[in-house]
Amino acid sequence: MIKTFSIILVILGMLAIVSALRSSIALYQRDKRPSTFSFIPVMLGFVLGYLTFAAFLSMKPTTTPIEFIVSMIFFGGGIFCVMIFGVISQSMERIAFAEFQQHHNESHDPLTGLPNRRFLLRTISQQVNEFNLSEQHFALITFDINNFNNINEVFSHQKGDVLLAQFSERLKEFIDADIFLARSSGNRFTLIVNDPQDSNIPNYIESIQSYLDHPLTINEHDVNVTSTAGVSLFPEHGTSAEEVLKRSEIAMYSAKRIQAPYSIYEPSASSHFYDKTELASMLHTAVTTMDFDLYFQPVINVNNQNQMTLEVLLRWPLGDGYSVRPDEFIPIAEQTNAIKQITHWVLETTVTQLAAWRRQGITPQVQINLSVRDIEDDALETFLSSLMKKHPINPAQLTLEITETSMMQNPCKAQAVLEKIKKLGVYLSIDDFGTGFSSLSILSNMPIDEIKIDRSFVTDLLYSSNHEAIVRSTIYLAHSLECRVVAEGVETEALGQYLISIGCDKLQGYWYGRPMTLAQTDEWLQQATLTNTRVASQN
Ligand code: C2E
Ligand code: CA
Ligand code: CA
Numbered sequence: 138m139i140k141t142f143s144i145i146l147v148i149l150g151m152l153a154i155v156s157a158l159r160s161s162i163a164l165y166q167r168d169k170r171p172s173t174f175s176f177i178p179v180m181l182g183f184v185l186g187y188l189t190f191a192a193f194l195s196m197k198p199t200t201t202p203i204e205f206i207v208s209m210i211f212f213g214g215g216i217f218c219v220m221i222f223g224v225i226s227q228s229m230e231r232i233a234f235a236e237f238q239q240h241h242n243e244s245h246d247p248l249t250g251l252p253n254r255r256f257l258l259r260t261i262s263q264q265v266n267e268f269n270l271s272e273q274h275f276a277l278i279t280f281d282i283n284n285f286n287n288i289n290e291v292f293s294h295q296k297g298d299v300l301l302a303q304f305s306e307r308l309k310e311f312i313d314a315d316i317f318l319a320r321s322s323g324n325r326f327t328l329i330v331n332d333p334q335d336s337n338i339p340n341y342i343e344s345i346q347s348y349l350d351h352p353l354t355i356n357e358h359d360v361n362v363t364s365t366a367g368v369s370l371f372p373e374h375g376t377s378a379e380e381v382l383k384r385s386e387i388a389m390y391s392a393k394r395i396q397a398p399y400s401i402y403e404p405s406a407s408s409h410f411y412d413k414t415e416l417a418s419m420l421h422t423a424v425t426t427m428d429f430d431l432y433f434q435p436v437i438n439v440n441n442q443n444q445m446t447l448e449v450l451l452r453w454p455l456g457d458g459y460s461v462r463p464d465e466f467i468p469i470a471e472q473t474n475a476i477k478q479i480t481h482w483v484l485e486t487t488v489t490q491l492a493a494w495r496r497q498g499i500t501p502q503v504q505i506n507l508s509v510r511d512i513e514d515d516a517l518e519t520f521l522s523s524l525m526k527k528h529p530i531n532p533a534q535l536t537l538e539i540t541e542t543s544m545m546q547n548p549c550k551a552q553a554v555l556e557k558i559k560k561l562g563v564y565l566s567i568d569d570f571g572t573g574f575s576s577l578s579i580l581s582n583m584p585i586d587e588i589k590i591d592r593s594f595v596t597d598l599l600y601s602s603n604h605e606a607i608v609r610s611t612i613y614l615a616h617s618l619e620c621r622v623v624a625e626g627v628e629t630e631a632l633g634q635y636l637i638s639i640g641c642d643k644l645q646g647y648w649y650g651r652p653m654t655l656a657q658t659d660e661w662l663q664q665a666t667l668t669n670t671r672v673a674s675q676n
Contacts, residue, residue: 168233279321429451536565536587538566588622595627595636
């Protein structure tokens with residue numbers, strides 16, 4: 138009886154050891170470390186020991202009390218091993234999970250869960266290194282959310298994050314699972330598309346952009362989000378991961394510059410590409426010598442075509458025939474505070490020029506752009522007032538443009554500063570209207586004379602019933618606030634005619650004239666004055 142019981146105890150202990158052996162094998166399969174492998178021979182040794190002892194007991198006619206106690210120890214040892222292995226396995230699993238999480242966090246963006254720039258570069262590098270064997274061509278498509286800073290400024294950074302997460306979800310929904318998608322930086326997402334020669338990349342981008350072109354929701358507001366894309370190809374456009382990625386970003390900047398929805402990298406674009414830090418240090422020097430030019434773009438007054446109006450647009454020539462567009466350097470100037478000096482220079486140069494034209498009997502109206510920093514500047518009104526005392530011009534020749542977004546950043550402050558400026562007799566206009574999410578109550582309190590409908594609504598007016606409705610209701614709203622309405626970005630005659638038919642007061646765009654140098658503007662003004670005089674004398 139004691140003999141049978143002892144044998145059963147040893148066999149049970151051995152079964153426990155066998156189960157611990159299976160755990161140790163599984164552990165090694167997962168872990169693959171020599172230290173975990175060493176458990177396997179030890180466990181096998183135990184199993185052998187148990188088997189031998191069980192055989193020894195069964196061969197003996199009787200079992201002594203000592204042998205019975207040893208059997209109990211064998212049993213307890215087996216159970217102990219199973220328990221120890223359970224604990225070891227659990228700890229190892231936890232360590233493995235923590236390692237996985239750490240690895241995941243290092244390579245993924247916590248907000249969207251997408252691979253981050255580091256992971257993206259690693260993946261591109263891998264494809265670049267394997268190219269000799271795989272001959273795998275690929276395209277990088279970088280999407281950048283337009284005007285994202287405005288969204289952050291108007292709705293807060295937290296809400297901006299919500300929008301980024303929604304945007305990335307939309308992208309994930311659209312693209313196939315085998316396409317690598319990463320958040321390459323703040324509001325920028327990059328896709329790796331293999332075998333671009335087999336797919337029509339422009340069509341693909343257009344379909345992504347039209348899929349993304351539906352409002353996202355923040356605070357129950359529908360926010361229209363558009364994006365600009367840049368494409369670079371491997372191996373055509375670079376030899377390293379950094380180079381190909383940077384070139385897709387250069388292509389994206391080029392597209393923004395010409396206001397196209399996307400562009401494919403062209404080597405000539407590189408020499409004109411400077412990153413923000415380079416531009417900031419170059420701008421620092423440019424501001425000390427005020428190394429800028431003013432261009433002038435005609436604005437047509439529908440109801441009084443004799444009245445000449447020009448919008449003043451800033452250019453920063455770099456001396457190699459290339460000018461940096463204001464969209465690229467104004468945000469940098471705003472961050473470095475150089476914007477105040479630049480605005481003062483623009484105002485002074487324009488007013489001096491107006492005084493010079495006045496001496497020739499030419500009195501155009503000019504529209505000057507102010508930055509968000511300017512409408513926080515209490516000294517602006519004093520500066521403008523002393524400028525107009527120094528150069529005798531009619532204040533009504535000046536219209537100051539403030540973007541809707543700038544105005545909405547601090548409506549109370551904007552209202553106070555604008556009211557002071559308005560007392561000088563100048564006109565005020567809200568630029569890029571429709572992109573700044575202003576409310577009717579704020580708008581009706583502002584001392585404004587004019588609303589300029591943003592180009593994005595005007596351009597495709599004839600093809601988008603949505604945009605047509607927005608433009609029509611903006612005209613209605615502006616007129617009920619006794620404001621004039623300007624449509625900008627008019628590139629065809631048909632569009633101009635249509636805008637006139639729905640009540641626009643002023644039109645601006647390439648159809649009527651592109652921004653001109655001072656010499657060209659002089660000529661344009663002389664001719665316009667001549668035509669006006671001729672028409673007047675014929676009447
Ligand atoms: P904005 O005030 O909306 O100026 C109009 C922009 O649209 C100009 O670009 C102009 O060249 C462009 N444009 C005019 N007509 C058309 C058209 O028919 N089609 C297209 N596609 N574009 C057209 P630009 O000169 O690059 O100026 C960009 C922005 O930079 C301006 O937008 C304005 O916000 C800012 N900016 C320009 N000059 C100054 C300045 O002196 N001070 C400040 N603070 N901002 C400025
Ligand atoms: Ca403007
Ligand atoms: Ca505008």
